[in-house]
Amino acid sequence: MKATLDTARELLGSMLVHESEQGTTSGIIVETEAYLQGDPACHAYNGKTARNAPMFGPPFTAYIYLVYGMHYCFNVVTHPGEAVLVRALEPCDGIALMETRRGRRALCDGPAKLVQAMGITVDLNGHDLRREPLYIVDRPVTRKILTSRRVGLTRGVDLPYRFYTLDRPA
DNA sequence: TGAGTGATTGACT
């Protein structure tokens, strides 16, 4: 079994595809964060709840949850109790549709933004990411992978579990 | 039944 941190790196460069009724959108994953067991910032840290139940499901399950009462984040479950948060995408297909959903704003450079741009909803929580309508296309990582601390957290901020391929500031 | 929390975004200076 692969470690969650390895999976977080391998997801970079892969393509996330969502086939909705409105059309197909896809994007290259360019930023991820790992959430491990024993990590105080991980939702599974305090045990299983109704909200994080998918995190204890089989690998490659989608875990979608609401933060701040208004924003959704999209995670890929790697092991029971561990997951990788997809923080940013590089829009590939269906950009026009993304713009319709997002308005004339940044499309996929934030966790909640990419969820909205891709049209991902809580209906897909617990979804198997090897099946339609939401799935990940494996692609070799061609760009250099960089590592940094995670951001936006209130706990475990010093852990170097954030990976990205863009030359964006750490 | 109620109060606190939060893996963010968007607007403003």
Added chain:
DNA sequence: GTCAATCACTCAT
């Protein structure tokens, strides 16, 4: 670069 809005979900009484 800084700051506040906002509400579903969780945990505690």
